[in-house]
Amino acid sequence: MIEHLCVNSSPLKCFCVGVMPQKLPIALVHLRVLNVSGLCFAKEVELRSALLLVTSSPNLEKIIMEMCYTTEVVSQGAMNLLDLLDYSYVTLDRLRELEITNMSNIKPGMDL
Numbered sequence: 001m002i003e004h005l006c007v008n009s010s011p012l013k014c015f016c017v018g019v020m021p022q023k024l025p026i027a028l029v030h031l032r033v034l035n036v037s038g039l040c041f042a043k044e045v046e047l048r049s050a051l052l053l054v055t056s057s058p059n060l061e062k063i064i065m066e067m068c069y070t071t072e073v074v075s076q077g078a079m080n081l082l083d084l085l086d087y088s089y090v091t092l093d094r095l096r097e098l099e100i101t102n103m104s105n106i107k108p109g110m111d112l
Contacts, residue, residue: 002028005053006035024056031057037066055090062097 005028034053041047054063 001030003030004033005031008038024052028057029059031060033062034060035064038068039065040068058091059094060092061094063095064099067100067102
């Protein structure tokens with residue numbers, strides 16, 4: 001029944017035990033606003049976690065992502081993640097607002 005979810009990237013790592021699915025077992029159909037702070041797309045685990053939340057929330061109207069500034073080297077897994085996975089099934093028909101702050105020009109972030 002959650003409509004507005006605000007988390008930082010640390011809790012997202014809990015999704016990353018073992019093989020991560022492309023969708024959660026139960027869709028977050030009531031979620032309208034997703035606010036995630038402290039994301040670092042140089043790390044594959046954080047990129048996969050953010051994608052998991054987005055792909056499992058078909059009725060999102062607003063996504064807010066606050067990226068963290070990093071000088072880390074982008075992992076090879078993160079670098080090619082969006083090229084390797086097929087997200088053609090994802091439709092964000094209800095999305096009206098996308099806000100990304102502190103975004104850098106690293107490949108995974110630009111691909112997203």
